[in-house]
Amino acid sequence: MNSNNLNHIASIPPISRLACPDCDLIQTIPPLADNEVAHCIRCGTTLFKQQKNSINRSLAFAITGLILFIISNLFPLLSLKAVGLTQESSLLSTAFALFDVNQLLLGIVILLTTFIFPATTLLGTIYILMQIKMNRINCYTAPLFRFLRSTDAWGMLEIFLLAILVAVVKLGDVADMIYGVSLYAFCLLILSLSLLSYSLNPQDVWNKLRDSNGCSG
Amino acid sequence: MTTARQAGLIACHFCHTLSKLPEGMEAKTQHELTLGKAIMHCPCCQSSLHSRIPHSLSRTWALLLAALILYFPANALPIMTVIYWGEGQPDTILGGVVHLFAEGMWPLALLIFIASVFIPILKLIALFSLLISVHLKMQWRPKDRTVLYRITEFVGRWSMVDIFVIALLVALVQFGNTASVLPNLGALSFAAVVILTMLAAHSFDPRLIWDAIDDENSIRNDESL
Numbered sequence A: 001m002n003s004n005n006l007n008h009i010a011s012i013p014p015i016s017r018l019a020c021p022d023c024d025l026i027q028t029i030p031p032l033a034d035n036e037v038a039h040c041i042r043c044g045t046t047l048f049k050q051q052k053n054s055i056n057r058s059l060a061f062a063i064t065g066l067i068l069f070i071i072s073n074l075f076p077l078l079s080l081k082a083v084g085l086t087q088e089s090s091l092l093s094t095a096f097a098l099f100d101v102n103q104l105l106l107g108i109v110i111l112l113t114t115f116i117f118p119a120t121t122l123l124g125t126i127y128i129l130m131q132i133k134m135n136r137i138n139c140y141t142a143p144l145f146r147f148l149r150s151t152d153a154w155g156m157l158e159i160f161l162l163a164i165l166v167a168v169v170k171l172g173d174v175a176d177m178i179y180g181v182s183l184y185a186f187c188l189l190i191l192s193l194s195l196l197s198y199s200l201n202p203q204d205v206w207n208k209l210r211d212s213n214g215c216s217g
Numbered sequence B: 001m002t003t004a005r006q007a008g009l010i011a012c013h014f015c016h017t018l019s020k021l022p023e024g025m026e027a028k029t030q031h032e033l034t035l036g037k038a039i040m041h042c043p044c045c046q047s048s049l050h051s052r053i054p055h056s057l058s059r060t061w062a063l064l065l066a067a068l069i070l071y072f073p074a075n076a077l078p079i080m081t082v083i084y085w086g087e088g089q090p091d092t093i094l095g096g097v098v099h100l101f102a103e104g105m106w107p108l109a110l111l112i113f114i115a116s117v118f119i120p121i122l123k124l125i126a127l128f129s130l131l132i133s134v135h136l137k138m139q140w141r142p143k144d145r146t147v148l149y150r151i152t153e154f155v156g157r158w159s160m161v162d163i164f165v166i167a168l169l170v171a172l173v174q175f176g177n178t179a180s181v182l183p184n185l186g187a188l189s190f191a192a193v194v195i196l197t198m199l200a201a202h203s204f205d206p207r208l209i210w211d212a213i214d215d216e217n218s219i220r221n222d223e224s225l
């Protein structure tokens, strides 16, 4: 570990010149019009999306998402009525139900993918976008964004929604299903999460973090 | 047409910032930088810099073989037991699909079949062939292989749907002896298969596909000089 090495690195400032993440080809991105997308000329990977107001819109979707995430966790998603009993299930209770039947590892997987990773993604994204907007980028902003990007694939709420649909169809004929308040909030949450991932432009955020040089010390 | 590696640059895996290699250091192979003691850090996001993901091939092989081994218990063992009026009936992944089909819920059967049977097999085959094609330095259709890699990386997560369905059923159907659902070891193995193949896809570096083409081209250029 030699931090002195940083002195040897001459970083190349204009980001219009970059190496394709999938095939390593260096290319220069021409100035793009709004909503234009630059693809790698060799392998076709998306290199850059030009979007106006991407930070503001992403922040709005992330805050909406966080509110809906909290509501989704406050009330039951689904309830099942049978033999005079009602069984409720929410996001967290699904993971805890597995702990109760001694499936610790499976419970941890569910807890991470449906609660911990989505929660950190929402909170972290809001924090970073706020820092960018208020121009208060510090040493930890870029590493935090790096962490969020690398855990992005492990938040699986949209897959959980599909699983809810499957469970509803499966149990539909057998028992009475009651849709909880949270289910509607949860559907809207998935909508705002997909809008967030559509409007958030990681390259744009990286450019801002790079320019700010928040960690020159 | 120059790659970052040929130009003596390293692109950060996360923020894509280009950094220049120190004098006398060349990013010829994926190992060279990590072997050459000095670990460089990205000036933008502080991650350690590598021209290629370190030990990408051996890591992908290890994770993929582990996934392949667990694939057998995941399919052979029951994933859950449905207890109905005191009688338990264990179900495997394929058994569950057949049940749904027999009950006439064929759209659901098709969905579970695609997510739990088709995608995992497709992922294993795709990653194995990508690894072998890189080992053989194949020149064949690099663009299509990159697309295959991107699809593999994208669809893999959706196999988790069956695990979530089991978790929901366990949480919802808790009526003691009248009706309840218990997860079995097959579910854990299947979750492990999905997670391991996801990790395998993440550790594969698609730039290795293009390195074979770039190396071939530079040899050809050297000969023509």
Ligand SMILES: [Zn+2]
Binding pocket: A020, A021, A022, A023, A024, A025, A040, A041, A042, A043, A044, A045
């Ligand atoms: Zn490319």
Ligand SMILES: [Zn+2]
Binding pocket: B012, B013, B014, B015, B016, B017, B042, B043, B044, B045, B046, B047
């Ligand atoms: Zn970086």
